[in-house]
Amino acid sequence: MSATDAATSPSADTTEAPDCLVEQDGHKLIVTMNRPHRRNALSSEMLRIMESAWDRVNSDPEIRVCILTGAGGYFCAGMDLKTADAKPPSESFESGEYDPTVIKGLLKGFRLTKPLIAAVEGPAIAGGTEILQGTDIRVAGESAKFGVAEARWSLYPMGGSAVRLPRQIPYTVAAELLLTGRTLLAPEAKELGLIGHVVPDGEALAKAHDIADKIAANGPLAVQAILQTMRDSEGKHEDECWADDARVGAAVFSSEDAKEGPRAFLEKRAPQFQGR
Ligand SMILES: C[C@H](/C=C/C(=O)SCCNC(=O)CCNC(=O)[C@H](O)C(C)(C)COP(=O)(O)OP(=O)(O)OC[C@H]1O[C@@H](n2cnc3c(N)ncnc32)[C@H](O)[C@@H]1OP(=O)(O)O)[C@H]1CC[C@H]2[C@@H]3CCC4=CC(=O)CC[C@]4(C)[C@H]3CC[C@]12C
Numbered sequence: 001m002s003a004t005d006a007a008t009s010p011s012a013d014t015t016e017a018p019d020c021l022v023e024q025d026g027h028k029l030i031v032t033m034n035r036p037h038r039r040n041a042l043s044s045e046m047l048r049i050m051e052s053a054w055d056r057v058n059s060d061p062e063i064r065v066c067i068l069t070g071a072g073g074y075f076c077a078g079m080d081l082k083t084a085d086a087k088p089p090s091e092s093f094e095s096g097e098y099d100p101t102v103i104k105g106l107l108k109g110f111r112l113t114k115p116l117i118a119a120v121e122g123p124a125i126a127g128g129t130e131i132l133q134g135t136d137i138r139v140a141g142e143s144a145k146f147g148v149a150e151a152r153w154s155l156y157p158m159g160g161s162a163v164r165l166p167r168q169i170p171y172t173v174a175a176e177l178l179l180t181g182r183t184l185l186a187p188e189a190k191e192l193g194l195i196g197h198v199v200p201d202g203e204a205l206a207k208a209h210d211i212a213d214k215i216a217a218n219g220p221l222a223v224q225a226i227l228q229t230m231r232d233s234e235g236k237h238e239d240e241c242w243a244d245d246a247r248v249g250a251a252v253f254s255s256e257d258a259k260e261g262p263r264a265f266l267e268k269r270a271p272q273f274q275g276r
Pocket residue numbers: 037038039041042047077078079080081082083089090092093098100103106123125126127128149150153155156157158159
């Protein structure tokens with residue numbers, strides 16, 4: 001049975017497959033949201049698996065880059081509106097069971113130390129576009145659809161979009177998307193800079209792998225240091241950044257890998273980086 005068949009199967013909810021799949025391929029970790037029968041709407045299990053995948057990315061030196069995608073030709077339809085009806089999130093906020101300032105599964109208040117590439121096909125709605133904003137490089141099939149729909153259901157974009165979206169795309173467009181909940185297709189998302197690549201439908205994951213392979217072949221210390229500075233300097237005056245920029249850069253220059261890179265160039269061979 002294909003993923004799309006599973007979407008229409010009455011027994012789709014009772015399958016044994018986990019709500020999120022995590023596979024390692026060399027230096028890449030691939031995280032796949034896996035509830036295609038609900039357009040990969042977020043479940044507690046999915047969020048728990050994503051949290052532990054993010055910890056694995058940060059702690060395992062073998063992992064140099066990560067890809068986030070969805071099964072069955074869909075990215076993610078946001079919060080599961082069917083289960084939210086049975087147990088509203090407000091109950092967990094009120095009881096103190098959940099701290100809404102950090103929603104680690106959605107990368108709110110928590111950042112990976114390695115690059116994260118989103119490979120989007122189909123809908124990336126509400127929570128789907130929210131988690132997208134926690135990724136670094138974004139590729140989408142041409143029919144992919146984006147939007148922050150929460151206000152339509154009188155919900156708040158608790159995945160961080162009211163803070164992040166106006167920083168990532170022009171203010172007036174962010175305001176319109178957040179306040180109307182309208183959706184946009186991949187070409188418009190690319191024009192706005194919300195995503196970086198539009199590819200034919202079905203090819204987003206392959207393109208994400210191409211990009212991931214290039215990153216994985218680079219010096220991991222250099223990659224992580226560049227990412228760190230890009231994030232730490234966000235929103236600061238340039239002059240406030242140079243001391244940290246120099247400190248982080250000097251550590252990279254002092255590494256064994258910084259000797260291996262130029263040596264490989266001279267010897268006309270591919271560098272073999274060790275991450276030290
Ligand atoms: C606030 C954060 C996010 C909120 C949200 O995301 S609100 C949800 C908004 N989602 C939408 O508006 C999308 C709705 N769906 C659609 O528009 C369409 O389905 C589609 C465009 C996605 C696809 O269209 P389609 O024509 O291809 O397919 P359909 O026929 O419509 O659908 C097929 C099938 O799928 C089912 N489906 C689709 N979408 C959903 C969905 N979202 N939920 C359930 N089911 C869906 C559809 O019904 C069809 O099924 P069928 O049986 O065939 O009819 C929150 C995000 C995460 C939250 C945190 C999570 C952790 C926490 C836990 C706590 O206890 C405390 C709170 C919290 C921290 C929590 C806080 C809030 C979040 C951050």
